Each structure stands twice: as structure tokens, then as C-alpha cells.
Amino acid sequence: MTLELRLLATPKAVPELRHHLRNHPYDVRLCATELVTNVIDHVGEGTPVTVRVLGTDDGRTRIEVTDPDSRALPLLLRAASTDEHGRGMALLDALARRWGVEQGADRKTVWCEVEGLNSLAERGC
Template sequence: MDDLKSALSVHGITLPSLRVDVPSFAGAHSRTAGLVGLGNCNTETARKLIAALWGTGRADGSVLLDLELAVEPAVVPELRRTLRARLGVPCADVQLCVTELVGNVIRHVGEGVPVKVRVSRIGGRARVGVSDPDSRALPVLRRATADDETGRGLALLDAVASRWGVEQGESGKTVWCELA
């Protein structure tokens, strides 16, 4: 519901302006009009709606990078260089997030796995998404101890991103984050 509220707010629509508590409508089966009906959609429809609203069909949204590649450690430095060149501005936080998300796919799903990396601009924010075909290997934010050699990637992402999450689909998942 938070993602839906955020996606709608980019378009100037705030759910409180509907004078309806949308979560209370989630189980209602009566026909409703307009945006109030969004509360009646199932989870899959809500995900599709969020994806459409976060997509590039808006006047203020633009795709800065949209790549499909098979991941392996050697592609990570090239991906950072491509981001710097494409964005044309200092983008250390975006590079860090893409690197950590792609690194997680390599570590937890496997080398050679096909992924889609998308970086887009939404208003004054950057949105990073890394999609892979394994819907079972979900990211978990851990608190690494001083002696742990791994487990800090999502903590770094969590520290620099304003928010992050996972969208699961039938053919995999997308781990995304947003940066100011």
C-alpha cells in the first residue's frame, strides 16, 4: 500500500484526498467509482499498477539506463563506468546500489544469470531496479558482525537509499531502491 501511495503521489494524487481509508476497502466487493476502486484490486493488480505508475510513460520520468546482461564479477566495473557515462554527473550512491544489487544476484542466484538493470529518474529521485529470474532468493537485511566477511551490501544500500524493496513476479523478482 505504501508503494501505491507513493506512486500515486508522484501524479498529485494522495489517498487521504479520496476521503476513504483504502485498506478498509480491500475486502469490499461492491462496485466503486474512480480511484477509490483501487482499494479493491488484488495484489498482482496493485503491483502492475505500481509498475505502470513508476514507469517511463510520465512527463517527469525518464529511463537513464536499461540493460539486459548475464552477470559475472567482470561486468561490475564496466557497469559502474557505464552508469557514470550515462548519468553524466557524480553518482557514487547510484553506482553503489547497482553494484550491491548485481553482486547479490551473482552471490545468491549465480554467475551467468540474466538480469535487467534499470535506472530511471522520477522527479528529483533516482530509481534503481535489478531484476533476476529467481523469485525464491529474496534479499534479507542483516547486521554483520565485525568478523563477518560478507553481509553488508544491503546495509549499505539501506543507508544511502531513501527506501528499497522487492517486487515479486511470476518470472522472478526486482529489487529496487530510490535515492534523492
């Protein structure tokens, strides 16, 4: 099962995205919203994004967020306990089996894969 959503990366879009992903496991919802929040913080509020959630051949769930800025690449930072920002990619790195970036001339896709079945619905929940 593949889900694809086109939206503007705004703070209001984050809970809406969580709602669209309500039948997916918590890790999927958290990774997707962290990736969209990263676009808001580092590319700019109102940036058009495409969010895709799809199953992989090996049973993982892949989350992809594509935006039109190929230059603003995510960085894995070590935030201090007093820092107010900088934990999003560390959280994603801890949850995901693997993650990366695919760059194009006019866009980038940040993706991650989490373990487990593709959605709660597929587990009969």
C-alpha cells in the same frame, strides 16, 4: 532519462556496469553494483539480469535489478565486524531513501531510490 542494460551477473560485469553509469552520482553506481553483486552471490554467477536507472516524479533516482529467481529474496543482515559478507543490503539500506522487492511468478525486481538529481549530466557537470 532512463537507462536499461541487460547483462549476465558476473564479477566482470560489475566494473562494466560502473562504467555505463559513470555519468550518474556515486550513490547510484554503488547501489546498482551492490544489487548485481547480490544476484551473483545469492542467485548465481552468470544469471541474466536487467538493470534500470530512471528518474522519479519527485526528483529521486530509482535503480532496479531484475533477475529470474523469484524465491531468492534479499535480507537485511547485521554483519559482525569479522564477517566477510553480509553488508550489501545494509549499505543499500543506509544509502537509499527506500527500497523493496517486486515479485512475479518467474522473476523479481529489487529496487531502491536515492535522493538527488537523476544524473551528473542533468546537473550540468
